[in-house]
Amino acid sequence: MMKAGNRKSHAGHSKSSDYHRLQRLWSLAGRQRDGVLRGILYRFAQSISLGFALVAVILVVETTGEGGLITPTDFLLVTLLLALSLAGQLVFGYLASANSWTASFQVSRDLRLSILDRLRALPLGQHMPQHRGDPVTLVTSDIKVVETFLADALPRLAQAFGIPVVAIALLVWVDVGLAMVALVSIVLSAPVFLWSSRRLAALALRRQDLQAEASARMIEYARGIAVIKAFNRIHAGQKSFHKALIDFRDVSVRIVHHLVFPLIAFGVVLTTGVPLPIFVACLRFFDADIDQNTPTVAIVLVFSIYTPLLSLIGVMEISRLADAALVRFDRIMMQTPLPQPCFPSEPRGFALKFDRVQFAYGLGQPVLKQVTFEVPEKSVTAIVGPSGAGKSTLLNLLPRFFDVDDGAILIGGVDVREISAERLNDLITVVFQEVYLFSGTILDNIAIGRMGADEVDIRAAAKAALAHDFIMALPDGYATRVGEGGSRLSGGERQRISIARAILKDAPIVLLDEATAAIDATSEREIQRALSHLVQNKTLVVVAHKLSTIRHAHQIIVLDQGGVVEIGSHETLAEAGGLYQRLWRRRLQSSNWRVTDANLSAAK
Numbered sequence: 006m007m008k009a010g011n012r013k014s015h016a017g018h019s020k021s022s023d024y025h026r027l028q029r030l031w032s033l034a035g036r037q038r039d040g041v042l043r044g045i046l047y048r049f050a051q052s053i054s055l056g057f058a059l060v061a062v063i064l065v066v067e068t069t070g071e072g073g074l075i076t077p078t079d080f081l082l083v084t085l086l087l088a089l090s091l092a093g094q095l096v097f098g099y100l101a102s103a104n105s106w107t108a109s110f111q112v113s114r115d116l117r118l119s120i121l122d123r124l125r126a127l128p129l130g131q132h133m134p135q136h137r138g139d140p141v142t143l144v145t146s147d148i149k150v151v152e153t154f155l156a157d158a159l160p161r162l163a164q165a166f167g168i169p170v171v172a173i174a175l176l177v178w179v180d181v182g183l184a185m186v187a188l189v190s191i192v193l194s195a196p197v198f199l200w201s202s203r204r205l206a207a208l209a210l211r212r213q214d215l216q217a218e219a220s221a222r223m224i225e226y227a228r229g230i231a232v233i234k235a236f237n238r239i240h241a242g243q244k245s246f247h248k249a250l251i252d253f254r255d256v257s258v259r260i261v262h263h264l265v266f267p268l269i270a271f272g273v274v275l276t277t278g279v280p281l282p283i284f285v286a287c288l289r290f291f292d293a294d295i296d297q298n299t300p301t302v303a304i305v306l307v308f309s310i311y312t313p314l315l316s317l318i319g320v321m322e323i324s325r326l327a328d329a330a331l332v333r334f335d336r337i338m339m340q341t342p343l344p345q346p347c348f349p350s351e352p353r354g355f356a357l358k359f360d361r362v363q364f365a366y367g368l369g370q371p372v373l374k375q376v377t378f379e380v381p382e383k384s385v386t387a388i389v390g391p392s393g394a395g396k397s398t399l400l401n402l403l404p405r406f407f408d409v410d411d412g413a414i415l416i417g418g419v420d421v422r423e424i425s426a427e428r429l430n431d432l433i434t435v436v437f438q439e440v441y442l443f444s445g446t447i448l449d450n451i452a453i454g455r456m457g458a459d460e461v462d463i464r465a466a467a468k469a470a471l472a473h474d475f476i477m478a479l480p481d482g483y484a485t486r487v488g489e490g491g492s493r494l495s496g497g498e499r500q501r502i503s504i505a506r507a508i509l510k511d512a513p514i515v516l517l518d519e520a521t522a523a524i525d526a527t528s529e530r531e532i533q534r535a536l537s538h539l540v541q542n543k544t545l546v547v548v549a550h551k552l553s554t555i556r557h558a559h560q561i562i563v564l565d566q567g568g569v570v571e572i573g574s575h576e577t578l579a580e581a582g583g584l585y586q587r588l589w590r591r592r593l594q595s596s597n598w599r600v601t602d603a604n605l606s607a608a609k
């Protein structure tokens with residue numbers, strides 16, 4: 006059975022044609038297509054307005070070349086043409102920039118929001134662990150490339166063709182034969198351009214992937230800096246980051262090597278279009294086939310054809326990077342989100358049932374096997390078991406961070422897959438082992454618990470979580486800013502902020518993954534008291550590492566290697582002679598262990 010989000014992206018790079026990729030990039034402009042199109046047309050018009058200057062030059066050459074004198078009318082006409090050319094460039098240039106950039110800023114904002122929406126809809130952790138740098142690079146640099154493609158590359162493409170079109174039209178008017186000769190090199194250089202462009206395409210995707218890899222390593226390095234320092238592993242820690250940077254540099258250099266020859270070839274073939282028509286014009290002049298003005302006019306026109314066309318090289322690079330960005334965008338956008346019910350059901354109460362639940366991460370071994378148990382409404386259930394037994398996984402399935410492979414999980418008699426995502430989110434509060442605080446104030450961090458909560462509610466939640474006093478002792482109280490990850494607060498304080506968040510949410514079902522990290526006895530007691538306020542009258546499922554929590558549980562589920570091996574109360578299981586009894590004894594021994602002189606001398 007194929008799981009949501011597991012399907013490989015079918016956004017293959019080589020299979021779709023250049024035309025389809027252009028079409029797809031264009032479709033990304035969405036509602037802003039009109040603005041982008043206006044930007045392209047204005048840039049084209051800006052380029053064409055240079056044509057007035059060309060006409061003025063031809064007029065002067067034609068008049069003076071035949072020995073004539075420039076009359077005041079000619080002078081006025083030339084001035085008017087030059088003024089028109091200048092005004093056209095200024096006005097159309099401004100309009101082009103204003104339209105293109107405004108539209109593309111909107112496009113990049115919309116695309117970034119759609120990526121965030123999709124990440125939210127995907128099964129949690131399905132994508133992130135494999136490509137941690139991917140969403141970051143996608144939202145920042147890939148979308149920036151798409152933005153530049155729409156705002157800059159497409160208009161520049163129009164600009165590159167604008168004045169050449171006018172110049173060729175004028176050359177046809179002056180002499181059709183010369184115009185045909187001028188076109189030869191353009192026709193010959195087109196396949197060389199496409200060949201270079203395809204060579205670049207193959208490497209551009211690899212380059213963007215390696216950039217994502219480098220940013221993933223950098224994030225990892227920055228987040229793990231404390232551990233790296235503590236273990237004096239600065240060089241080892243930098244190794245993978247260095248390697249990613251070297252790979253990125255190598256592929257960038259390879260791009261340059263692969264492109265030097267094709268781009269020189271393109272430039273050479275294209276620019277043969279400059280001397281060729283001039284040479285033919287001179288030959289024909291000496292044969293008295295054309296008048297003496299034509300070669301001069303041809304020189305002016307030919308240069309206005311080829312100089313803009315050479316700027317296509319820059320456009321090619323950005324277009325290929327945009328292609329690569331598109332493939333990477335589709336990798337995330339084409340993943341199947343968790344299916345949502347067409348006709349959501351409302352649970353009848355908050356009792357829970359795990360019914361023959363089977364689950365594996367990806368295509369790996371099953372982590373949960375035929376797990377079946379029930380949790381009565383407003384009761385406390387503790388999950389215990391050895392490390393790796395599947396306890397946290399069990400909790401993660403209830404809010405649908407992942408979907409079960411087989412069996413079902415029910416809330417109030419309704420399969421969680423039949424409950425709408427918003428409702429399910431309202432029903433469940435998860436208190437994670439690892440507390441994440443966003444950069445912002447403490448108030449903001451607690452307010453995440455409930456949209457629209459006022460300050461009175463937030464303070465009440467903080468008081469219930471026994472966080473109010475330490476918050477008031479901080480320099481700015483609730484307005485104190487906490488860094489990303491909450492680095493300014495102690496472990497116990499962070500825990501209590503996260504409990505305040507959960508109290509504010511006030512969901513009827515609480516899932517608690519108890520912190521295993523060592524916290525001093527006072528903080529531990531305060532956290533337990535804060536939790537007791539959170540879980541009053543709630544259906545509570547707790548992955549229990551602490552004896553006190555286990556003792557208060559109405560029932561204990563003992564997991565081993567993904568299967569339920571025992572269910573019962575503490576009193577029953579502690580005497581049953583099974584896994585629980587062994588775990589319990591081990592915990593008792595470790596909790597009775599104290600740093601005494603006897604222990605210290607034993608350790609020596």
Ligand SMILES: Nc1ncnc2c1ncn2[C@@H]1O[C@H](COP(=O)(O)OP(=O)(O)OP(=O)(O)O)[C@@H](O)[C@H]1O
Binds near residue numbers: 134372394396399
């Ligand atoms: N995101 C993941 N992808 C792949 N395998 C995973 C993932 N998370 C956990 N596992 C694996 O699933 C199994 C169960 O892990 P889980 O974290 O649920 O165990 P646990 O009982 O909570 O362990 P502990 O008490 O050590 O936290 C382990 O073998 C673990 O390596």
